Amino acid sequence: WVKEREHGNPTIEVDWDMLTPSFSLKNGLDGFGYPSPYPGYLVHEDALTNPSKMDQNKPGFRMEDYALFLASIQRGLFDHSFDESLGVPPPGPQINNADPTPDAWPDWGRPGEPKFKKVPRWSGTPEEASKMITAAAHYFGAYKVGFLEVDDKVKKLTFADATKWADCDQPYATGEVIPRGFGLGFPAPVKVFPNKMKYVIVLQVTQPFDTMRILGNTKETGHMQPMNASSFALGYNQRLTLLIRMQTFLRVLGYLRSESVWCYNTGGGALAGINEIGRHGIGISPELGSAYRVNLGIFTDLPVVPTPPIDGGMTKFCETCGVCADLCPNEAISKEKEPTWELPPTKLGRPEYGIPAGTPNTWSRPGVKNWHVDYVRCRGCSYCQGYCVFSQQNFASMHNIIKSTISNTTLFNKFFADSDRLFGYSDVDTDFDGWWNRDSSSSVSSLNYARLLGR
Structure with missing residues (x-):
């Protein structure tokens, strides 16, 4: 039922002689159309997305709602690792995500803005926390969510010598570096995590299914090829985006969060009920089989309910x-x-x-x-x-x-x-x-x- 029109002639009328280029961001969005030098932060203060409007007794305005919003804008509005006009930098290790959120809620804001009111961090039962994290993670792109309680078994899944535990308040890097070997090609900084980070959020990250299966004559080459390798690459990109957003979500709630520090993500998924482990040494999940990319593990001090291993035969x-x-x-x-x-x-x-x-x-x-x-x-x-x-x-x-x-x-x-x-x-x-x-x-x-x- 959709018809095509001639190029340059949309259904809204445009006078191309009258229209000129503009550097202005003025449009119908609240505050964007106000003339200068209107103090933009005042408009932002009025906005309902401003965390100062948070009301823990009002659905849609609770701390978890603002955490969802602040996490969602990560990488979209605040990634300054490349110039959008000139394009991305050359391939290679990059410093991503100039993160506007500080380590402690609720001092989030734009430069020059008043700081928001102080509020206690989110509180609830482990069951409520698990339900909240599952909903947020699924929204951010996780296919499946599991939870672990950190014990000596779980610690054996982390990078040897590069991950240490101590009675401290915040995770920190010691400045030491441990070589990871030829396979990963780069050294690992030694990091210390607080013993109070007793839980792991395990997130199953997908990858494109169609390109993963297009392999050509691999019997001759024995190698991955550009098209199926693009599936892996996009999966790892999804992993990074999911990690950043989940870390921000936990930060806004007032809880510690780590990067993914385990080297055996398939084992972590098996312990958390995401997958079993197959003949090929990788995970097999009930829904996706082995057609997913990785299990992301985020260590935190937010109490959650551990999920048990599964047996689907x-x-x-x-x-x-x-x-x-x-x-x-x-x-x-x-x-x-x-x-x-x-x-x-x-x-x-x-x-x-x-x-x-x-x-x-x-x-x-x-x-x-x-x-x-x-x-x-x-x-x-x-x-x-x-x-x-x-x-x-x-x-x-x-x-x-x-x-x-x-x-x-x-x-x-x-x-x-x-x-x-x-x-x-x-x-x-x-x-x-x-x-x-x-x-x-x-x-x-x-x-x-x-x-x-x-x-």
């Missing part, structure tokens, strides 16, 4: 499946039926990098009974993520019935795995041109794709 299913191992172009995934405590050496090595076959395993962590991935061979191509049996999500209504069956019995596991191969779910998508030529008006965007399929 997914790890057990891996014993008889092996689709990921069959597809892996680098033979990095074990084809053994049973998981093991042993840390096997690399089977083939990487002779081109001077790593011979049989080199001892120094990349797996002892203490986990699993199918240990030969990361000397892994090139990060995403076969195992995109084509895990559980990553097929809800392409067919039968899939939910199958998942329910797998959760309760192993009797049909081999049949289901063979059916995945038979029906072509493990046939790799090589249609690069099809993606570029897709009808974007009738297909969902990449970031929404996983959500629509998963639920």
